[in-house]
Amino acid sequence: MRKVVYSLTNSLDNFIARTDGGYDWILMGDEVMSEFPKIYASFDTILIGRKTYDQTLLQSPETGQETAGFMEMKTYVFSRTMKESPNAGVKIISDNAGEFVRSLKNESGKDIWLFGGGILAASLLRERLVDEISVAIQPILLGSGIPLFPDIGMQVDLQMLECKTYKNGIVGLKYLVKH
Amino acid sequence: MKASVFIATSLDGFIARANGAIDWLPPGGGEPHGYDEFIATVDALVIGRKTFETVLTFDTWPYGAKPVFALSTHTLAPAPPGAVVERMSGDPAEIVSQLSARGIRHVYVDGGITIQRFLQAGLIQRLIITRVPVLIGEGIPLFGATHRDIELKHIATRHYASGLVQSEYAVAG
16 A cells, blocks of 8 residues: 655754745755655655645745746645645645545555655544654754644654754654654 | 753644654664763753653653752742752742852753743743654644744754754744
């Protein structure tokens, strides 16, 4: 079965963006960037909450043009309010997110990247549909912002799989979700 | 005077459940992860009243004869025999100057609100955070609101067989 991996970067105080969605504080660096091709190659499908989609994916950072899907992956945006897909590369999932993801996991293909935001991640964690959590912890405290794990409301036991540190102070941790 | 934090959190950033329970921590603190070595480097502890009261419920007083300054504006509950506890009050800058005047060179700051107040005031130099491989969903967060970004310098990260991951940061001055 395909894995759902919640993979993203966060501040040490567990925010994934500033309150206004800003991510100017995120360090990357060549060492981190050099791992992206391998990470991208492990996924062919991406799951995104509507707010995160609005904040991060509407425009290409280079051209300012609207992009078709995200990095040529099958892109699913979870929204109760969007009626029509903003472009051909994006499908809207408006209800039964859990059921949809459960059937997606049974299809053949590469792993599924749960890109966030926290609200979508929390709901899929509650439904026991997330298989791995991969965080890249930035060496900064923001004090406020959009939380990584909002109100899951239950305990989720994890097993540490990988721990890696980068020269610019990022700590990469990967966990298996115990079901 | 240098002030350090040495604390365990869940991956979702909580130091206790909402009711203060720490049943999700590995029993007995888990495998050794540097606490004894750390505590040997500090001259004293500064803890909040709530932490003091929580520690009083433990079977044994965990700080030996190490001086403990408990922050409270009210009289403290009596400490067990052998414990060295003194009440102190004031804002973090006042606490730091009182402790420095008494020759304390390295203090361990503990307790959620106390850590947050000292961080806000720019009076923490070192953070040693041990992540326990669990999400507890809700609880008392380690970190709180800040007036500004607080930039950190990553010093080292160690991981342990049980899945504990300990990261050490210097707080940029």
